[in-house]
Amino acid sequence: MLTNFLFVGFPYVALVLAIVVSILRFTWRPFSYSSLSSQFLETESLFWGSSLWHWGILWVLSGHLFAFFLPEAILAWNARPLRLYLLEITGLSMALLALVGVVALIVRRFTDRRVKVVTSPLDVVLLAVLLYQVASGIDVAIRYRWGSAWFSTNAAPYLWSLLKLAPRPELIAPLPWMVKLHFLSGFLVILLLPFTRLVHFLVVPIFYYWRRPQVVIWNRRGLR
Amino acid sequence: MDIRSQVAMVFHLDKCIGCHTCSIACKNVWTDRKGADYMWWNNVETKPGTGYPTQWENQEEYKGGWVVKDGKLQLRLTSKGKFLQKIFHQPSLPTMDEYYEPWTYRYEDLFNGPEQDDQPTAIPVSKVTGQYIDIEAGPNWDDDLGGSPLYARNDVNLSALSEEQRLQLLSIETLVMFYLPRICNHCANPACVAACPSGAIYKRGEDGIVLINQNVCRGWRYCVSACPYKKVFYNWSTGKSEKCLLCYPRVETGQAPACFHSCVGRIRYMGVLLYDADKIEAAGLKPDSELVTAHRDLLADPNDPAVIESARKNGVTEQVLQSARKSPVYRFVKDWGLALAPHPEYRTFPSLFYVPALGPVTYSMENGVALNPTSTEEIFAPLDQARLPMSYLASLFGAGQEAPVRYAMKKMLAIRTWKRATEVGDVDLKVALAGLREADCDPEQAEAIYRLTSLCSFEDRFVIPASHREQAVEVLTNPLERKGAAGFGFREAPQRGF
Numbered sequence: 001m002l003t004n005f006l007f008v009g010f011p012y013v014a015l016v017l018a019i020v021v022s023i024l025r026f027t028w029r030p031f032s033y034s035s036l037s038s039q040f041l042e043t044e045s046l047f048w049g050s051s052l053w054h055w056g057i058l059w060v061l062s063g064h065l066f067a068f069f070l071p072e073a074i075l076a077w078n079a080r081p082l083r084l085y086l087l088e089i090t091g092l093s094m095a096l097l098a099l100v101g102v103v104a105l106i107v108r109r110f111t112d113r114r115v116k117v118v119t120s121p122l123d124v125v126l127l128a129v130l131l132y133q134v135a136s137g138i139d140v141a142i143r144y145r146w147g148s149a150w151f152s153t154n155a156a157p158y159l160w161s162l163l164k165l166a167p168r169p170e171l172i173a174p175l176p177w178m179v180k181l182h183f184l185s186g187f188l189v190i191l192l193l194p195f196t197r198l199v200h201f202l203v204v205p206i207f208y209y210w211r212r213p214q215v216v217i218w219n220r221r222g223l224r
Numbered sequence: 225m226d227i228r229s230q231v232a233m234v235f236h237l238d239k240c241i242g243c244h245t246c247s248i249a250c251k252n253v254w255t256d257r258k259g260a261d262y263m264w265w266n267n268v269e270t271k272p273g274t275g276y277p278t279q280w281e282n283q284e285e286y287k288g289g290w291v292v293k294d295g296k297l298q299l300r301l302t303s304k305g306k307f308l309q310k311i312f313h314q315p316s317l318p319t320m321d322e323y324y325e326p327w328t329y330r331y332e333d334l335f336n337g338p339e340q341d342d343q344p345t346a347i348p349v350s351k352v353t354g355q356y357i358d359i360e361a362g363p364n365w366d367d368d369l370g371g372s373p374l375y376a377r378n379d380v381n382l383s384a385l386s387e388e389q390r391l392q393l394l395s396i397e398t399l400v401m402f403y404l405p406r407i408c409n410h411c412a413n414p415a416c417v418a419a420c421p422s423g424a425i426y427k428r429g430e431d432g433i434v435l436i437n438q439n440v441c442r443g444w445r446y447c448v449s450a451c452p453y454k455k456v457f458y459n460w461s462t463g464k465s466e467k468c469l470l471c472y473p474r475v476e477t478g479q480a481p482a483c484f485h486s487c488v489g490r491i492r493y494m495g496v497l498l499y500d501a502d503k504i505e506a507a508g509l510k511p512d513s514e515l516v517t518a519h520r521d522l523l524a525d526p527n528d529p530a531v532i533e534s535a536r537k538n539g540v541t542e543q544v545l546q547s548a549r550k551s552p553v554y555r556f557v558k559d560w561g562l563a564l565a566p567h568p569e570y571r572t573f574p575s576l577f578y579v580p581a582l583g584p585v586t587y588s589m590e591n592g593v594a595l596n597p598t599s600t601e602e603i604f605a606p607l608d609q610a611r612l613p614m615s616y617l618a619s620l621f622g623a624g625q626e627a628p629v630r631y632a633m634k635k636m637l638a639i640r641t642w643k644r645a646t647e648v649g650d651v652d653l654k655v656a657l658a659g660l661r662e663a664d665c666d667p668e669q670a671e672a673i674y675r676l677t678s679l680c681s682f683e684d685r686f687v688i689p690a691s692h693r694e695q696a697v698e699v700l701t702n703p704l705e706r707k708g709a710a711g712f713g714f715r716e717a718p719q720r721g722f
Contacts (some may be wrong), residue, residue, distance in 0.1 A: 036720065
């Protein structure tokens with residue numbers, strides 16, 4: 001029952017809310033979509049915090065996504081111990097970068113007098129959840145080896161089962177609680193996405209690559 | 225040929241008295257809000273000086289404007305290949321300390337303070353944190369401080385001067401300064417627009433005003449750095465960038481913007497310029513020495529039938545074409561060659577032009593009495609005897625080239641002498657006429673320049689065609705639908721986040 005609630009109900013609630021609220025927010029409150037950068041108020045410690053956090057977490061996230069989409073490839077790669085170590089060490093060091101980054105961001109947010117002013121309660125919640133997510137990920141990676149192996153055999157099929165609307169929570173039921181908590185806080189991040197500043201992730205300006213340098217809008221003719 | 229219309233501006237620096245009325249008019253209308261409190265869309269700087277934000281002209285640090293790299297016009301700040309690398313932290317972004325931390329005073333203490341032996345005081349408090357603040361800088365902290373060690377000595381343009389000139393400029397006996405009022409230049413090739421990753425900044429086709437769509441801006445802040453004039457500002461409260469909007473609700477109805485309207489010295493002119501958008505890129509690729517000419521070549525003659533035809537094709541209305549023919553800006557910039565764009569080497573092609581300050585008359589003195597010029601050499605002697613070296617003005621208005629600045633100054637000096645000769649009569653008319661000729665001017669033009677400079681009425685200074693946007697809006701939306709709604713534009717409280 002609890003397993004069903006936490007690993008079937010909750011993920012669906014988080015996903016559906018993430019999609020629906022993001023779209024509604026984008027349509028009805030487009031003004032609220034912003035990175036809400038505070039670099040203007042404080043730039044030096046942001047350099048370390050933001051750079052380490054973003055680069056670290058982006059690599060870790062792409063690792064997760066890769067294992068989600070191509071679990072067999074990960075397993076095949078892991079066939080040689082050396083390659084397995086390489087993958088795990090890379091993942092772990094990126095996660096450590098992200099950890100240092102998020103800690104630096106938290107310290108900055110609560111010590112800089114100007115940044116404190118632009119900190120909302122949800123910012124605090126988000127930072128706490130992200131800190132837990134990264135810390136628990138590192139803990140799991142160190143204690144329950146090898147993450148890249150069991151992610152591909154258990155977690156990836158479970159996540160796919162959710163997407164295929166035929167949830168199989170039994171796949172991850174036997175995993176240790178620490179691992180399950182990492183899953184849960186991951187779903188929590190997805191849930192928080194549409195309600196917090198995390199929406200900037202949805203509007204990463206990739207269209208810049210295609211657009212012409214100058215934008216001219218004519219009142220009668222529309223965009224040109 | 226792709227002729228577009230642009231509302232353009234001339235600021236006549238010789239008339240600027242540095243009163244900051246323009247800044248206050250703008251502040252009261254647009255930026256008296258949380259998050260925008262530190263912004264001065266219009267500010268007045270003392271030159272030589274460091275300006276606002278401090279040393280905004282230092283592009284080594286702020287990476288504003290365009291550069292020619294590998295034969296192509298590129299942003300100094302970023303490129304399509306590189307922009308994502310710096311999205312997490314942008315090294316060239318000025319912080320609040322480069323502007324100033326806005327503050328107010330705790331006035332209520334004056335009334336609510338406890339009874340005591342001393343008078344109560346209103347302590348300064350930060351408008352960001354609300355806490356006590358030790359004020360260290362303000363937006364016009366360099367006001368009138370020509371020659372000061374902290375401000376004038378750190379003016380970026382001084383690098384164009386020789387050591388001797390610098391010493392002379394900063395020594396107490398020969399101090400000199402002039403005012404430089406600045407607003408957004410609404411450039412023909414805006415770097416802010418090109419740098420915006422979200423595509424939120426755009427130039428309006430009808431009048432060339434550059435605006436930021438607040439609903440599309442995501443606060444990536446590339447515009448702030450990319451604008452070489454530092455006239456895009458980051459609202460630290462809403463997480464969006466904002467800039468001067470040239471009071472478009474006023475311009476659309478044919479009125480002068482607030483800063484123009486309130487100008488005490490009547491230094492500001494506004495009128496339509498027609499320009500050829502097809503020529504912009506080629507003009508931007510020109511070397512520094514040809515930039516002033518290339519910029520003037522962009523501006524099209526509103527009496528040329530081919531220009532008129534192309535403009536009509538672009539939907540430029542007859543009314544706009546008509547006011548383009550009466551544009552005071554066109555006369556100052558094109559016909560007379562008196563007005564120059566600030567820092568043309570940034571290659572954004574500003575729509576704001578300055579008539580350089582002539583400064584005080586520096587004719588030779590005898591027994592404490594100034595002598596009037598008796599030859600053309602004497603008319604133009606002040607050019608090279610002036611306290612403000614020509615190379616300084618060349619750095620500011622000529623991309624390092626003295627020729628265009630010298631041309632404008634020469635003409636103004638000649639006209640000054642000519643008017644002295646015709647009005648007061650203590651200068652030989654023949655000498656004055658020879659001076660005019662040497663300055664590429666004739667009595668007729670001199671009279672026209674004199675009138676538009678000194679005797680200009682409101683209607684002479686501001687030739688702004690109403691754009692009848694209300695009619696355009698009616699085509700798109702049923703006005704009755706709007707009747708119950710609140711005003712124009714943004715109808716959501718500009719709050720931070722969700």
